[in-house]
Amino acid sequence: MIVRKKILIVEDNEINRMMLYGILSSDYQVLEAENGQEALSVLKQYEEQISLILLDIVMPVMDGYTFLSIVKKDPAYSSIPVIVTTQNDGESDEVAALSHGAADFVVKPYKAQIILHRVANIINLRETAAMINLVQYDRLTGLYSKEFFYRRAKELILAHPERSYDIICSDIENFKLINDVFGMPAGDRLLRGLADLYTTMVGNHGICGRFNADQFSCLLEHHWEYEDGAFIQATETINTLSSAKNVVMKWGIYSVEDRSISVEQMCDRALLAARSIKGRYGTYFAAYDDALRNKLLREQAITNGMESALARGQFEIYLQPKYRIKDDSLAGAEALVRWNHPQWGMQSPAEFIPLFEKSGFITKLDQFVWDRACAVVQSWDEKGYPPISVSVNVSRADIYNADIADILVKTVRKYRLPPSRLHLEITESAYTENPKQIIDTVGRLRELGFVIEMDDFGSGYSSLNMLNQMPLDILKLDMKFIQVETAKPVNQGILRFIMGLARWMNLSVVAEGVETRDQLVRLREIGCDYVQGYYFARPMPCTKFETLLRERGLASKAEESSSVRPLGKRRGQVILVADEDEEYRAEVRRMLEGRYQVAEAADGDAALSCMAGYEYKLAAVILSMTLANPDGLSVLEVLQREKAVWKIPVVATGPWDKLLEQQALQMGADDFAGKPHSQLSLLKRVQRAVGVNSSWERECALRDEAYRDYLTGLLNRRGLDYAVEALRKEDEPLAVYLFDLDNLKQINDQYGHVEGDQLLVQFSGLLRSHTRATDILARFGGDEFIVVIKQMGTQQIALKKGEDICRAVRESSFAKAIPATASAGVAVWNTEDPLDTILERADEALYRAKRENKGGCLLWRG
Incomplete structure (x- = not known):
């Protein structure tokens, strides 16, 4: 619908108003006023919506000249054209009207065609002038556009x-x-x-x-x-x-x-x-001046050359090593981009990265870095090096790319890597720009398995509340922040607070820019997890980093045990042979010599203990279905239930029996080797199982970084959520305990945080010794621990188990050095209710225990 222009008729004579209304109403929306005072009220209501005013001069209350004077002085109305109407056609009246600001002058009686033409012409002139004015002048300030x-x-x-x-x-x-x-x-x-x-x-x-x-x-x-x-x-x-x-x-x-x-x-x-x-x-x-001119020309040359530089392979990635602080072992790398220009030489990223961010080219360059980083990691895997993760930068522009998740997933799949091998560094300042979109996008990437690092933490202004909402796995402390804070006395600064915050949030911490031994010692004192910086190594080409990787090694060494026969290594992998026949185990050991390390177990309990002890180091299990205590099928059932935590390929063995073979495969075995069989046949089956299930090795970094508490080695909250998914099919009730180390804050204050951390480690060890390998242990944050014990028959048994653990803490050797106790609450779970509900119940029981039975355990009874 076309909106008709509004015309205001200001006329005291009703007949004249009716005549003008009849002439104009077919083409315009007509408003009416009997005098100047009333017309001002109409103007106040409609303002610039009025396209023209037809104004009589002689009127009561307020005449036309007074009205004109007021209107033309008001900027809100002064641009509205006015046609004066009068019965006197004298030249003096026309001059007076025009001098007061009128746009035209018409004489009564009205002639319809003259009125229509003049109204249309003046409205068109006004609109044309307004358009010109709009183009020429800034509407807000009145300056030129x-x-x-x-x-x-x-x-x-x-x-x-x-x-x-x-x-x-x-x-x-x-x-x-x-x-x-x-x-x-x-x-x-x-x-x-x-x-x-x-x-x-x-x-x-x-x-x-x-x-x-x-x-x-x-x-x-x-x-x-x-x-x-x-x-x-x-x-x-x-x-x-x-x-x-x-x-x-x-x-x-x-x-x-x-x-x-x-x-x-x-x-x-x-x-x-x-x-x-x-x-x-x-x-x-x-x-x-010339300096700025040269800078401008330089920036233009960089921008002009960026596309061709990428096409011609002038960009390359450098890797800066990242070290685990507790043992100085090589733990990973950060991928950085360098531009090796044929004429200019090696270019500083500080010069070209800001220009690429401004132009949007940074998204192409980032994708190149992601691709090259994954290619390098795959080449290391193919050469048999232990698996490590590589961190890559994700720019602000990448976050706003709707396809970022698809791009990253396709990249890791292209090189047959799990997402956990690629850590995504997102700068702290990016989180403050559009928090909701950042949270949604990064949350999606984290759900896909990528490990998220907040880069440059300490350089921006993130609130603690916003930090709590961010989907994060690792905090990466800003270089300048490290240099300033580590220069302060130990009892000053906020580094220790940040470490406590990170532990409470189950985050690992990486400190970058470490340049001196004093900084390293300070970071080690407060419990930082990883470090990188010039003190250890500068960024280096991939070939040099590979040499470093080869020289220093990475994988955690296999735990020394009497059942492990170090008969040669293949990529640090361990094969568990679980068989009741000692002679058979010896044959398999000889067959695997020079290829793998071998661990042996003679019954089901020993096999489960061995799997719990080696965790991610096991490449495969050769499992006899005729084991005892428990039998092989029971061991397979445990593995199937615990596949969220243990994803170990299994080659089942046993007498040639179709039913037994079918049962083993249905229970999750990857292959079945009927006895008797040749050792060469068994070797091929093992190699095939390891090859098909080689994700155990590539998933090691994810579990280490994202699913495990850095201090105790227990599951963190994320790992707990992942592990309990396998519990949904449990028929027997479970006991869920919430343990709390009493007075840990006072212990930290009196004995120091190092002793406090040691107490946490010792308590986690005590929990391991009082639970089975199949139970789930997690550090919930700070001084709270969660234990999920399976096949808990009654509430009384569950309560007794909790009391036994609390008593063991009171009687432990570490409690003699530092007076330590633990209180606990326990709730029985049938897996139908959400885990959070059960934890709330256990927490309620724990709170009651700390109030009524400190150092003991109480049961939630509803």
């Missing part, structure tokens, strides 16, 4: 070749903050005040324009040399405005010497000069 400023400046420069001109542009450093804190109206008032300042400053010696947001420009005749004083005074004047709060202005000047370039380029150069001093306290203006 950007395009019209360029045009007028060009005309002035060409018209006066004898005059010297300068282009002066300004930028407000913290304008976005002003809008965010004080609101858009305050920001608009500030911009209007700045426009007034420009107009006063330029006077009759030039022209002014507003470009966008807080950027202003003027063309000014050059009459004096510029000094700080003038710009300081201008900034002080701005800060006297009611809407201004600590406004910081930066000014850039371009002296118009080369008149062949466009005014747009001149303004760009002035703005470049202004931006070059952003963040420099006490510097108010900068002039565009």
Whole structure:
């Protein structure tokens, strides 16, 4: 529906109003008023929606001339055209009307065609003028618009070749903050005040324009040399405005010497000069000179060459080693990009990365780095090196790419790697820009199995509440933060607080930029997990890192045990032979010699204990179905239930029996070797099982980094959630315990955090010794531990087990050195209720135990 233009008729004679209404109502929406006072009320209601006013001069209450005088003085109404109507066609009346601001003059009686033509013409003229004005002038400030400023400046420069001109542009450093804190109206008032300042400053010696947001420009005749004083005074004047709060202005000047370039380029150069001093306290203006020109040309050359550089293979990745602080072992690497230009040589990322971020090319470069990092990791796997993870940077622009998850998943699948081998570093400042979108995107990546690191933690302004919402696995402390904090006395600074916060949130901590041994010692004292920096190694080419990897090694050594026969290694893997026949085990051991380490078990209990002890180091199990205590099928059942934690390929053995073979395969065995069989046949089956299930090795990093508590080695909350998924099919009730080490804060204060951490480690060891390998142990955060014990017959048995563990703590050797006790609450779980509900019940029982039976265990009874 077309909206008709509004016309206001101001006429005291009702018949005349009716005549005008009849002439105009078919083409316009007609509003009416009997006198000037009433017309002002109509104007106040509709303002600029009114396209034209037909005004009688002689009226009661307020005549036409008085009304005209009021309207033309008010900026809200002054642009509305007015046609004066009168019965007198004298020249003096027409002059009087036009002098008061009327656009036209008509005489009564009204002639319909004349009225319609004049109304239409004047409305068209007004709309055309308004469009021109809109194009020429900035609506908020009244200064020239950007395009019209360029045009007028060009005309002035060409018209006066004898005059010297300068282009002066300004930028407000913290304008976005002003809008965010004080609101858009305050920001608009500030911009209007700045426009007034420009107009006063330029006077009759030039022209002014507003470009966008807080950027202003003027063309000014050059009459004096510029000094700080003038710009300081201008900034002080701005800060006297009611809407201004600590406004910081930066000014850039371009002296118009080369008149062949466009005014747009001149303004760009002035703005470049202004931006070059952003963040420099006490510097108010900068002039565009050869240094800035060369910088501009350099940046343009970098931008022009980036696409071809990627196509020609000039970018390469360097790797900076990351070390585990507790034993100085090599634990991973961070992938960094370098540009090896054929003419310029090796380029600093600090020079080209900001330009790539600005241009958007950073997304292509990041994807290149992700691809090369995965290719390198795959090559290490193929050469038999132990598995490590590599961290890669994810830029802000990547986060806003709707396809980022698909791109990353396709990349790791291309190289047959689990997502956990690729750690994604997202800078802290990125989290503050659009928290919800960042949380949603990163949460999705974390669900897919990628390990998330918050990079440069300590350099930005993330609130603790926001940090608590972020989907994170690792905090990476900012280099400058490390250097400042480690220089403070041990009892000062906030590093220890950050470590405590990370432990409470089950996060690992990486410190980057470690350059001295003193920094390393300090970080080790407070329990930091990983470090990287020049003290250990600078970023290096992949070939050099591979040499380092080969020399130092990575994998945790297999636990020494009497049942392990170190008959040679293949990628550090261990094969468990669980068979009741000692001679058979010896034959298998000889067959595997030079290929794997071998662990042996003669019954089911020994097999389960061995699997729990070796955890992720087992490459495969050769499992006899005729084992005893328990039998092989029972062991398979445990493995099937615990596959969320133990994903170990199994080659089942036993007499040639179709039913037994079918049962073994249904219970999760990967293959079945009927006895008797040749050792070569068994070797092929083992190698096939290991090859098909080689994800055990690639998933090691994920479990180590993301599913395990860094201090105790128990599952963290994420690992607990993952492990309990396998419990949904449990028929027998489970006992869920929540243990709390009493008075740990006082112990930390009295004996120190190192002793407190040692107590946590010792308590976790005690829990292991009082539970089965198939039970689930997790550190819930701080001094709280969760234990899920299976096949718990009655509530009384569950309570007794909890009391036994609490008593064991009181009687332990470590409790003699440091008075330590543990309280516990227990709830019985049938797996139908959510785990969080059961934990709330156990927590309720724990709270009651700490109040009524401290150092003991109580049962939740509802």
